[in-house]
Amino acid sequence: MTTMKEIAAAVGVSTATVSLVLNGRDKGRVKAALAEHVRRTAEELGYWPNAIARSLRTNRSRMLGFISVEVATTPYAGGMIQGAQDAARRHGYMLLTVSADDAATMRDEIDALKRYGVDGFFYSTMSNRRVDIPESLDDYPLVIVDASQRTAEEGGNDSSRRFPSIEPDEFRIGYDATSRLLDAGCRRIAYIGFAADDDSIGAANDNGATTAAGDAVDGAVGAARDGGAAGMANGDAVANAGSLAADPTVAQAGRLAGYLAALADRGVTPDPAWQCNVGTNGAALAAVARLFEEVKPDGFFCFNDSRALYVYEQAARHGLEIGRDISVVGVDNHRVLAETLSPQLTTIELPHYEMGYWAALQLISMVEGRELSVADAPAMTAPLPPLEWPVADDDGNDSSASTAPGSLDVKIHCTLIDKESVAPAAGQ
Amino acid sequence: MTTMKEIAAAVGVSTATVSLVLNGRDKGRVKAALAEHVRRTAEELGYWPNAIARSLRTNRSRMLGFISVEVATTPYAGGMIQGAQDAARRHGYMLLTVSADDAATMRDEIDALKRYGVDGFFYSTMSNRRVDIPESLDDYPLVIVDASQRTAEEGGNDSSRRFPSIEPDEFRIGYDATSRLLDAGCRRIAYIGFAADDDSIGAANDNGATTAAGDAVDGAVGAARDGGAAGMANGDAVANAGSLAADPTVAQAGRLAGYLAALADRGVTPDPAWQCNVGTNGAALAAVARLFEEVKPDGFFCFNDSRALYVYEQAARHGLEIGRDISVVGVDNHRVLAETLSPQLTTIELPHYEMGYWAALQLISMVEGRELSVADAPAMTAPLPPLEWPVADDDGNDSSASTAPGSLDVKIHCTLIDKESVAPAAGQ
DNA sequence: GTGAAAGCGCTAACAT
DNA sequence: ATGTTAGCGCTTTCAC
Numbered sequence: 021m022t023t024m025k026e027i028a029a030a031v032g033v034s035t036a037t038v039s040l041v042l043n044g045r046d047k048g049r050v051k052a053a054l055a056e057h058v059r060r061t062a063e064e065l066g067y068w069p070n071a072i073a074r075s076l077r078t079n080r081s082r083m084l085g086f087i088s089v090e091v092a093t094t095p096y097a098g099g100m101i102q103g104a105q106d107a108a109r110r111h112g113y114m115l116l117t118v119s120a121d122d123a124a125t126m127r128d129e130i131d132a133l134k135r136y137g138v139d140g141f142f143y144s145t146m147s148n149r150r151v152d153i154p155e156s157l158d159d160y161p162l163v164i165v166d167a168s169q170r171t172a173e174e175g176g177n178d179s180s181r182r183f184p185s186i187e188p189d190e191f192r193i194g195y196d197a198t199s200r201l202l203d204a205g206c207r208r209i210a211y212i213g214f215a216a217d218d219d220s221i222g223a224a225n226d227n228g229a230t231t232a233a234g235d236a237v238d239g240a241v242g243a244a245r246d247g248g249a250a251g252m253a254n255g256d257a258v259a260n261a262g263s264l265a266a267d268p269t270v271a272q273a274g275r276l277a278g279y280l281a282a283l284a285d286r287g288v289t290p291d292p293a294w295q296c297n298v299g300t301n302g303a304a305l306a307a308v309a310r311l312f313e314e315v316k317p318d319g320f321f322c323f324n325d326s327r328a329l330y331v332y333e334q335a336a337r338h339g340l341e342i343g344r345d346i347s348v349v350g351v352d353n354h355r356v357l358a359e360t361l362s363p364q365l366t367t368i369e370l371p372h373y374e375m376g377y378w379a380a381l382q383l384i385s386m387v388e389g390r391e392l393s394v395a396d397a398p399a400m401t402a403p404l405p406p407l408e409w410p411v412a413d414d415d416g417n418d419s420s421a422s423t424a425p426g427s428l429d430v431k432i433h434c435t436l437i438d439k440e441s442v443a444p445a446a447g448q
Numbered sequence: 449m450t451t452m453k454e455i456a457a458a459v460g461v462s463t464a465t466v467s468l469v470l471n472g473r474d475k476g477r478v479k480a481a482l483a484e485h486v487r488r489t490a491e492e493l494g495y496w497p498n499a500i501a502r503s504l505r506t507n508r509s510r511m512l513g514f515i516s517v518e519v520a521t522t523p524y525a526g527g528m529i530q531g532a533q534d535a536a537r538r539h540g541y542m543l544l545t546v547s548a549d550d551a552a553t554m555r556d557e558i559d560a561l562k563r564y565g566v567d568g569f570f571y572s573t574m575s576n577r578r579v580d581i582p583e584s585l586d587d588y589p590l591v592i593v594d595a596s597q598r599t600a601e602e603g604g605n606d607s608s609r610r611f612p613s614i615e616p617d618e619f620r621i622g623y624d625a626t627s628r629l630l631d632a633g634c635r636r637i638a639y640i641g642f643a644a645d646d647d648s649i650g651a652a653n654d655n656g657a658t659t660a661a662g663d664a665v666d667g668a669v670g671a672a673r674d675g676g677a678a679g680m681a682n683g684d685a686v687a688n689a690g691s692l693a694a695d696p697t698v699a700q701a702g703r704l705a706g707y708l709a710a711l712a713d714r715g716v717t718p719d720p721a722w723q724c725n726v727g728t729n730g731a732a733l734a735a736v737a738r739l740f741e742e743v744k745p746d747g748f749f750c751f752n753d754s755r756a757l758y759v760y761e762q763a764a765r766h767g768l769e770i771g772r773d774i775s776v777v778g779v780d781n782h783r784v785l786a787e788t789l790s791p792q793l794t795t796i797e798l799p800h801y802e803m804g805y806w807a808a809l810q811l812i813s814m815v816e817g818r819e820l821s822v823a824d825a826p827a828m829t830a831p832l833p834p835l836e837w838p839v840a841d842d843d844g845n846d847s848s849a850s851t852a853p854g855s856l857d858v859k860i861h862c863t864l865i866d867k868e869s870v871a872p873a874a875g876q
Numbered sequence: 877g878t879g880a881a882a883g884c885g886c887t888a889a890c891a892t
Numbered sequence: 893a894t895g896t897t898a899g900c901g902c903t904t905t906c907a908c
Contacts, residue, residue, distance in 0.1 A: 021901095023900095023901060023902085024901070024902065025901075025902095033878075033879080034878070034879045034880070035879090035901085035902075035903090036878075036879060036880080036881095036903080036904080037877090037878060037879075039902065039903060039904085040878090040903090040904095043903085048877085049877065049878080050877065050878075051877065051878090054877090054878090068559070068562075068563050069563070069901085069902080070504075070563070070565075070900090070901050070902070071563045071564050071565060072500055072503045072504050072509065072564075072565050072900090072901080072902095073504055073884095073900070073901030073902045073903090074901075074902055074903080075500045075884095075902095076498075076500050076501050076504050076883095076884050076885070076886090076900090076901080076902075077883085077884055077901080077902045077903050077904085078884085078902085078903070079884075081500065083544075083564070097526055098525055098526065098547075101545070101547075102547055105545075105546065105547065109556070109557070109560065114544055114546075114560060114561075114564055115544070115545065115546075116511075116542055116543070116544060117529070117533075117543065117545045118533065118542075118543075119526075119529075119530055119533065128537070129537070131496070132537065132542060133542075134496075135496050135497070135498070135499050136499050136500075136511070136542055137498075137499060137500050300788055301788065301792070302792070304788075326788050329757070329788050330788075332761060333760060333761070333764050334764075336761050336762075336764035336765040337764045337765075337767075339765075360728055360729065360732075360754050360757055360758075364729065364730065449885095451884095451885060451886085452885065452886065453885075453886095461894080461895080462894075462895050462896070463885085463886075463887090464887080464888085464894080464895065464896075464897090465894065465895075467886065467887055467888090468887090468894090471887085476893080477893065477894075478893070478894075479893070479894090482893095482894090497885085497886080498884090498885050498886070500884090500885080500886095501884070501885030501886045501887090501900095502885075502886055502887080503886090503900095504884090504885080504886075504899095504900050504901070504902090505885080505886045505887050505888085505899085505900055506886085506887070506888095506900085507900075
């Protein structure tokens, strides 16, 4: 491994000079010809800076910790990580990815990452929800991906800093999907939503509960429409305080609110019986079967593509052809299903890659204390909002951080990919 | 951040003494009482070693590079990485995960990882296949995960070292799955196999091609049965030389061979028409539909759970109940589908977590030049073979590496999870 | 403009 | 048995 010392010896200068030149700080300090000589020699000798030595000296590692909850079971985590990695690499950073499913592991992993000297953190979850950021991360630059921070009023960490986050615009997902179905002529539009498995029977399939849930979310429509995450501070979220387990309440409430708002805007009165919040497997399939038999919807908006599968199964069972007899729009959480059904299923794509990319740019700009150009982002399907975040001063005090604007929570628009699962003018 | 210097000052000894004690090298060098004092002070001051400084000094970073091809699109990569990470953490290592889909990116990522000073590499692919390890990795400890190395005879890098690898026992997957169906009483057992999308029509659905393919694989049965990967050195693999793209030939050939062998062992003569190698989406669905109509199998062994979906869809369409009218066994490549279908679909689980875990133990043992205990592996469903690999000497020469035994390719047994999709005694 | 020197936090060889 | 010293490769004053 070539070192600066060797280059210095070869050229006949000091290592200081080599360092200046190779770091581009030679402007007006080193004669151009000499600088050129140094650069050429470095090239010839195949020199690469030793990242570790540099880190020791500068106290910057150019490494970023990517903490995610439940990567192992999350098929789309890869896209997010890939996006973050691509952006990171482009700016000379490397990712240390780590997964933590419980508080103890989380603490250990954070400690480990700190000891390895990461410059900042990503904090990401398996499904969009409100999270508490561990206090031990308070002193570091951090960006939340596919989640947002629980406020103190919601029972969150009140001591904690406010961190920027990026998440899908859940309300708009529901709104766009439902609008697409309405455009196609559907009038009895079902929502196959999310319910935790242990109460998949309860919620939407029993009439009383359905109405209650419908009402609760109904009240949230106005707020959600303004881009706020109000209405998600519900009992469930609070009950799950401190837990790292899956809890897609934000996604569920947001998409449902969008669904209801779209119906309302088009003068369609939603029937609570159209809502079918299900868990997985047999019970879910049975619930969807009942929906087919009792409600006979002509359109289906599915919380995710995994749930769309139940609709496909039941359609087959009932001899209905999707894209002719009924229409289906799903949210593409799971790339696997895209592999199997993509040419058929109209989906709203969750821009995991883009969120990861954006988050990395944001994080690096925080770490380096300068704005980053978003221009070089490759193949970004979703528009990136401007980066903004108060910068730490030299003492490491992020003086203005605690007063950071709420707008740090960026909601990213997700595009609808039209496929044959939606009939031009559906009707049963 | 507390440093050794501060501890040394507080205790009144030199940093050298502190270093010895804190690294457990004080046995017979430092008085027990003093050592205890040092340890207590370190604890009180909240000391944690600075990994970067240590790395600079020791030339070991305790970081491992995890190179994977196409993580972003691979839902199960998470499990593998999780396994590797858990094992790594347990031994004080950290993972730098990186994904590369083309040769240029691969080169860049490898360079970057080297500069960050990783001690060794994982090399993993999206689906079990024969790979060439980039020559630039020849000087590092490396373990291949869910893949194996192409030999020179197969057209591989002849200059390269032989690296240990871990992969599923594909032959046995096919054998076990098919045996399970035979046990249940199935006699017309279809194989829904893998075909690249662009020729999903060609191979198994046209009679001539089917026979040819069947024959080719047939010849490989004997070899595969012995645990060798022979028969996989086929035209496809060679044609894909140097490409990083998906090419599940090993998995496809292995599972098919196992399927054929199981049938043969039970005296069932396989009909080439039973083989239905498909790609994805509409064409795949149509091919499976034809199979249902023309062949009417009573059992289905599916290359993966994604392909099992087509069977579920067609069963629904034909009013057949899975687990009563027909039986299905799939390979659980995609955890997402397990979420949706697991209580129904009998699967052979690919032990991604275990492979990652094993690979990490193997890699760390290579890095540290000592055997690692496998005893502490948590929840390993598959038995781990003993770790073995020649150790580099002090000069960094891995003298014996080039003569490493072929047994370094470890095939891991995958367990079958019985679910209701297989009828106790099926028959149509 | 350039070089000498100090030092980031740690470990290991070499004194005592 | 304990301490002293040198130095990993780099950056960064500060002299010249």
